[in-house]
Amino acid sequence: MHVLSTLAPLALPVMALGAVLPAALQSSTKVKRDGWGGAVSLGPTTSDIIHAVTTIIPGTAPSTQNGELFLWPGMSNSTGDLIQTTLESWPSNAWCGATTGQWCVRASIFGSFGQLDGTGSPVSGDDHVQIVYNLESDGETWVQNVTNAKTGAALSSYSYPAGPYMTG
Ligand SMILES: *[C@@H]1O[C@H](CO)[C@@H](O)[C@H](O)[C@H]1NC(C)=O
Numbered sequence: 001m002h003v004l005s006t007l008a009p010l011a012l013p014v015m016a017l018g019a020v021l022p023a024a025l026q027s028s029t030k031v032k033r034d035g036w037g038g039a040v041s042l043g044p045t046t047s048d049i050i051h052a053v054t055t056i057i058p059g060t061a062p063s064t065q066n067g068e069l070f071l072w073p074g075m076s077n078s079t080g081d082l083i084q085t086t087l088e089s090w091p092s093n094a095w096c097g098a099t100t101g102q103w104c105v106r107a108s109i110f111g112s113f114g115q116l117d118g119t120g121s122p123v124s125g126d127d128h129v130q131i132v133y134n135l136e137s138d139g140e141t142w143v144q145n146v147t148n149a150k151t152g153a154a155l156s157s158y159s160y161p162a163g164p165y166m167t168g
């Protein structure tokens, strides 16, 4: 997986990248720290984030697996909603139209209400998946726009008024 992140001038570099591997794929020497597997955190910051762009080239998804595998840049203020466009590999990814070795990507938000999802689309291992998180001019609404960075094709989108205070 290759990840490139850029953030708007008002923001310091703060994003969390999460990945959870099925037990069968985890190295026996790797210490499991929490239920979500490996994670890289760049935050939190004392600034409020207003714009974040992450580009992920995910590599080929596993052809067989026991559990689910998710890759995502997650952003929240620690008590509010989690903005979380996810690349997902399930034992079958047919739900988004993906074939073996492809991922599904969908914009979603997780909060006290549970999870709300945008449409899922298939992604190949060498696709450049560009994930844009943007605070709209109302100061409340977060837009997640997911596109294929090379072709410009829209892959998923979701908007939700998660509030202005995103810090990491
Ligand atoms: C998100 O996508 C919609 C539809 O293409 C577009 O109108 C909007 O400007 C985009 N917003 C951002 C922040 O990229």
Ligand SMILES: *[C@@H]1O[C@H](CO)[C@@H](O)[C@H](O)[C@H]1NC(C)=O
Pocket: 077, 078, 079, 080, 081, 162, 163, 164, 165
């Ligand atoms: C997180 O955002 C929510 C929604 O705007 C807000 O109610 C809450 O107070 C914020 N929490 C922190 C720690 O800023």
